Amino acid sequence: xxxxxxxxxxxxxxxxxxxxxxxxxxxxxxxxxxxxxxxxxxxxxxxxxxxxxxxxxxxxxxxxxxxxxxxxxxxxxxxxxxxxxxxxxxxxxxxxxxxxxxxxxxxxxxxxxxxxxxxxxxxxxxxxxxxxxxxxxx
Ligand SMILES: Cc1cc2nc3c(=O)[nH]c(=O)nc-3n(C[C@H](O)[C@H](O)[C@H](O)COP(=O)(O)O)c2cc1C
Numbered sequence: 665x666x667x668x669x670x671x672x673x674x675x676x677x678x679x680x681x682x683x684x685x686x687x688x689x690x691x692x693x694x695x696x697x698x699x700x701x702x703x704x705x706x707x708x709x710x711x712x713x714x715x716x717x718x719x720x721x722x723x724x725x726x727x728x729x730x731x732x733x734x735x736x737x738x739x740x741x742x743x744x745x746x747x748x749x750x751x752x753x754x755x756x757x758x759x760x761x762x763x764x765x766x767x768x769x770x771x772x773x774x775x776x777x778x779x780x781x782x783x784x785x786x787x788x789x790x791x792x793x794x795x796x797x798x799x800x801x802x
Pocket of ligand 1 (some may be wrong): 687688689693717718719720721722723726731734748750764765776777778
């Protein structure tokens, strides 16, 4: 059983420090795999997630430029790391430190893997301010 819990004073959810939230997508960002804790923290069943675009988790406070950076970096450099605020199915949210990797199999097919851990609180606070500034400029 994975450990997730909610802040009693806000809509923020947390997960255990030693957990890894994993998902895989195809080359278009369509979810092809999610582990148990991904489903628990996002509030969806695996069945609901499979075949859906990964922006199903997009939080409205996330600036467009963050995801432009993600896609530019994974396509050009093969990896991206950043802090993301994700939307749960019930409208609440959780922050992650995400590393997205590009993979190419022997047939040349591209897929992506994201590995998420608990972010440092200082990074969450810095990104809350930064993302608001970036969002206000959109
Ligand atoms: C492997 C992988 C994992 C992703 N994980 C997330 C995620 O957890 N949350 C999120 O909002 N977007 C995630 N994205 C980015 C989405 O595909 C999408 O670009 C983003 O949600 C912005 O949505 P939009 O492109 O419709 O504006 C991920 C992309 C990839 C390739």
